[in-house]
Amino acid sequence: MLLEFKVRNFASLRDEQSLTFFADRHREGRSEFAVPEQKKPALAVAGVFGANAAGKSNVIRALAWMRNAVLYSFSHWPPVPSDGRPGVPRDPFLFRQDARDDSTECSVEFIFKGRRYFYGFECDDERILYEALYEYASAKPRFIFRREGADDFHFGRSFEGPRKTSTQMVRPNSLFLSAAAAQNHPMLREVYSWFATTLQVATDNNYAERLDTTLQWYLDSDERHRRFVDILLRAADLNISGIEREEDADDAVWAEAVQRLRKAFESINTEEGFVFREALAPSISAWHETDDGAFKLQLGQESSGSVTWISMLGPLVHTLASGGVLCADELDARLHPIMVELVIRLFQDPRVNSQGAQLLFNSHAHYLLGRYPEHGLHRDQIWFAEKDHRSGASTLYPLTDFEGRNDQNVELRYFGGRFGGLPFIDESAVERLSREIQRGVHGPATD
Structure with missing residues (x-):
């Protein structure tokens, strides 16, 4: 504390x-x-x-x-x-x-x-x-x-x-x-x-890092971790029933390049994090359940409020579940x-x-x-x-x-x-x- x-x-x-x-x-x-x-x-x-x-x-x-x-x-x-x-x-x-x-x-x-x-x-x-x-x-x-x-x-x-x-x-x-x-x-x-x-x-600067934390908790093999995120995801009344990461053959190469860029910026910048929305958002989708069935939207198609809430869930759940300090x-x-x-x-x-x-x-x-x-x-x-x-x-x-x-x-x-x-x-x-x-x-x- x-x-x-x-x-x-x-x-x-x-x-x-x-x-x-x-x-x-x-x-x-x-x-x-x-x-x-x-x-x-x-x-x-x-x-x-x-x-x-x-x-x-x-x-x-x-x-x-x-x-x-x-x-x-x-x-x-x-x-x-x-x-x-x-x-x-x-x-x-x-x-x-x-x-x-x-x-x-x-x-x-x-x-x-x-x-x-x-x-x-x-x-x-x-x-x-x-x-x-x-x-x-x-x-x-x-x-x-x-x-x-x-x-x-x-x-x-x-x-x-x-x-x-x-x-x-x-x-x-x-x-x-x-x-x-x-x-x-x-x-x-x-x-x-x-x-x-x-x-x-x-x-705002560490949006990508926070989003990655949310995905780690949601996609974790521990079912309890997934439930934590799922409860708060549904509590927001965003009509989002789940999130997922879509991977293709280029994702590993692209992720490695993003990490190299992050490290390079960290060595010359004093701020907390860096914005990589364009690099990560297209590979993440949210599921919506309607009367006509379940439909998937890329994160970039969601409202800014929905994206903000999703990116906050990882740090929020991590802090409440494990203890610690979250500075927002x-x-x-x-x-x-x-x-x-x-x-x-x-x-x-x-x-x-x-x-x-x-x-x-x-x-x-x-x-x-x-x-x-x-x-x-x-x-x-x-x-x-x-x-x-x-x-x-x-x-x-x-x-x-x-x-x-x-x-x-x-x-x-x-x-x-x-x-x-x-x-x-x-x-x-x-x-x-x-x-x-x-x-x-x-x-x-x-x-």
């Missing part, structure tokens, strides 16, 4: 921003999880709301970038920067004169296999400046390793496994955790696994409000969410802030992002920073400007646009 994420100097998140999954108090009827050495439970759901360009997506992008740094910095980042290209492909806050001079920091506190960890690092364009891993074996954390600069390593008494081999392999611009996992380090491979298998990100960028994009609420309800319901699954999402969907929504979001699960238009920097803050009761209509107060996070519309723009249009119709106006 994810307990806290902090980031500084990533995209519009100039100053340190923090998002936590700690509940303010226990509430009956919603999914909550015990945290070692902590009285407050962990939440299953947290949502970030705000205007366009307020920085909502940058929170999930930053977490995805941190994940990619752990997974790929050793294997994909270039060993020696060349042609002015940064050794660390980061995305710092650019709206200032010294944009490239300031470092980027990010850290996570999480639970994996019953153990509570803190891991974080700091970097600039060329190298890793600091990296550390701690474990909460008691109320006070004890350090497992700490790295200061390129090759100054310190190891705690709880560090288990080889040291010399991994430290010799690590480059100035790769994380020690990434390098040690590549060497199959017995202790650090476990921590690496949290990023690799437990933390999932759903954005713009959860409400191309999905009906009832379907968005269904996703949140699945994580909120203790009967469904018995494996410690969590959902972090951002959204423009103000209806999720209503007084009596089906999903049952509480005040400690609602966050806002707001951008200072003078500096371009985003701020992230929770609804619990404001006084109020849980039964109040948050949606109404939000639109009243009580919590910020609203777009500012220049009403004079309508009048100015009207004058410009009239000039085009009637010729230049005379003063």
Whole structure:
């Protein structure tokens, strides 16, 4: 489970921003999880709301970038920067004169296999400046390793496994955790696994990867896995009774070419994934049952809402069935409000969410802030992002920073400007646009 994420100097998140999954108090009827050495439970759901360009997506992008740094910095980042290209492909806050001079920091506190960890690092364009891993074996954390600069390593008494081999392999611009996992380090491979298998990100960029996950679950030989996907596929009222992959003689060659392209892009791109709709969609079909029989449509012939729901099912089922964290960028994009609420309800319901699954999402969907929504979001699960238009920097803050009761209509107060996070519309723009249009119709106006 994810307990806290902090980031500084990533995209519009100039100053340190923090998002936590700690509940303010226990509430009956919603999914909550015990945290070692902590009285407050962990939440299953947290949502970030705000205007366009307020920085909502940058929170999930930053977490995805941190994940990619752990997974790929050793294997994909270039060993020696060349042609002015940064050794660390980061995305710092650019709206200032010294944009490239300031470092980027990010850290996570999480639970994996019953153990509570803190891991974080700091970097600039060329190298890793600091990296550390701690474990909460008691109320006070004890350090497992700490790295200061390129090759100054310190190891705690709880560090288990080889040291010399991994430290010799690590480059100035790769994380020690990434390098040690590549060497199959017995202790650090476990921590690496949290990023690799437990933390999932759903954005428009990794559509193909998500779609492939759905197919793996649906076509798995385990009948139980297929039923999971089938239940949610039919719940959406899309008139789709099943999905399948159509293969021909060229599919294997084409799939291999797509994978090579993916790896090539991963080595030069810091984003979470890449769009390969054209490569995969034609080989996938959905079955529809009508009064005249069963008919098959290629995925490209389906509505964007149907395709979005199908591609979400894999990560959704995987997270709920196995536990973990699903980070969904713009959860409400191309999905009906009832379907968005269904996703949140699945994580909120203790009967469904018995494996410690969590959902972090951002959204423009103000209806999720209503007084009596089906999903049952509480005040400690609602966050806002707001951008200072003078500096371009985003701020992230929770609804619990404001006084109020849980039964109040948050949606109404939000639109009243009580919590910020609203777009500012220049009403004079309508009048100015009207004058410009009239000039085009009637010729230049005379003063």
